[in-house]
Amino acid sequence: MPVLEVGGSHVTGAAVDLDRGRIADGTRRRLPLTPGVGPEEFLTTLAEAANGALSVPPAISATAAPDARGIRGTWGDTWGIAVPGPFDYARGIARYHGVGKFAALDGLAVGDLLTPRLNPRPARLRFLNDASAFALGVRHTAHAESRRLVAVTLGTGVGSAFLDRGTIVEDDPRVPPEGRVDLLTVDGRPLEDTVSTRAMTARYTDRTGRPVDGLRELTALAADNDATARDVITSALRALGAALAPWLTAFETDTVVFGGSITAAWPLIGPPLTAGLTHHDPRLARLTLSVPDDGEDQALLGAAVFAARGA
Incomplete structure (x- = not known):
């Protein structure tokens, strides 16, 4: 299951193996973001992290990483995307007004504008709050x-x-x-x-x-x-x-x-x-x-849990 986790200073893309409860080998892509990032840079960075997550390095062999084979072709239909609020999660629209971060993104239709930048183009993006993703991941793996x-x-x-x-x-x-x-x-x-x-x-x-x-x-x-x-x-x-x-x-x-x-x-x-x-x-x-000492991993796993429920 492909996922993105957006924080106040970064975005991480990965493919999650829910059966094993872990990030698929070689798929994590973490890129910096700044609170003052503009719409174009924001969308470009998210797309770069997402597409990079599905581009498994060729040096990874089928023996060493069987969970990483065929990710681009089989795991790209539905993405789980964890983002901080305030955000219209059902419609995929940023609502960052007066909260001291991402102010330039307020009103940005992230879902509609990000979808055509992803390769392959997904059938669906499922957005959820980053704390909800963290909670779902922790419960899935530890509690x-x-x-x-x-x-x-x-x-x-x-x-x-x-x-x-x-x-x-x-x-x-x-x-x-x-x-x-x-x-x-x-x-x-x-x-x-x-x-x-x-x-x-x-x-x-x-x-x-x-x-x-x-x-x-x-x-x-x-x-x-x-x-x-x-x-x-x-x-x-x-x-x-x-x-x-x-x-x-x-x-x-x-x-x-x-x-x-x-x-x-x-x-x-x-x-x-x-x-x-x-x-x-x-x-x-x-x-x-x-x-947990692996909060980012937990949020990525939780985004996958959420996406899988609605896939």
């Missing part, structure tokens, strides 16, 4: 026993997905509107004004007068005992835990999986996040908290 799984991705913004026995839940009183944690508020303001790359780096700069280049540098400063960086991260993650807690309780969640760039600093972010959760409801201490 098949989970009845109520919630995935939260932390990076440029906050993504989320709620799964009930493997089905994405978006319209239900037990979950936030559209299943989107980013629509929650903290002290009357949008959650991402507290928990996001831009919010945390801006808060650090406001307090110190020193600019910081993204979460990687901020978490590195915190790990190096920068008290301000540590306080910024701690406050933000406690707030996230407090915002999540009532919904995790209402959904009767048994597993919470965290992904995204900031999870590389889990020793820093895990304790305040857990404190925020349990302050609201001590019973949440019993939750299974999981941080």
Whole structure:
């Protein structure tokens, strides 16, 4: 099953072998994107990653990679494409307005414009939220026993997905509107004004007068005992835990999986996040908290799971 996974700074194309639960050998193609990318460059980069994923290098032999043979001819009918929101997933149209990323793509008919650039031209593109793809992939590979799984991705913004026995839940009183944690508020303001790359780096700069280049540098400063960086991260993650807690309780969640760039600093972010959760409801201490170290792979697998269901 061919898939694309679009992040805030990259796009990855691959062919997924769902039977084996892994990326087919030699098919991964990862290319950079910038938050200010324009429509033409965006579509060209996605097409390059997608077409490259189906072009298995000839050096790979049939003996070494039997799962990679014939991919272009047999796996190109339906693509699964994981993209961050806001996005009209049913129609394949970008809705990036006022969210601090991909602003030039707002209103872009990604599905209609990308399809003719793919070789072979697919019969169908199935778009889904990147956090939903991550959740489906994790459940497919590591948490098949989970009845109520919630995935939260932390990076440029906050993504989320709620799964009930493997089905994405978006319209239900037990979950936030559209299943989107980013629509929650903290002290009357949008959650991402507290928990996001831009919010945390801006808060650090406001307090110190020193600019910081993204979460990687901020978490590195915190790990190096920068008290301000540590306080910024701690406050933000406690707030996230407090915002999540009532919904995790209402959904009767048994597993919470965290992904995204900031999870590389889990020793820093895990304790305040857990404190925020349990302050609201001590019973949440019993939750299974999981941080896979192969988040991109999980999102690619989840996009394939989603595409296969509708193929």
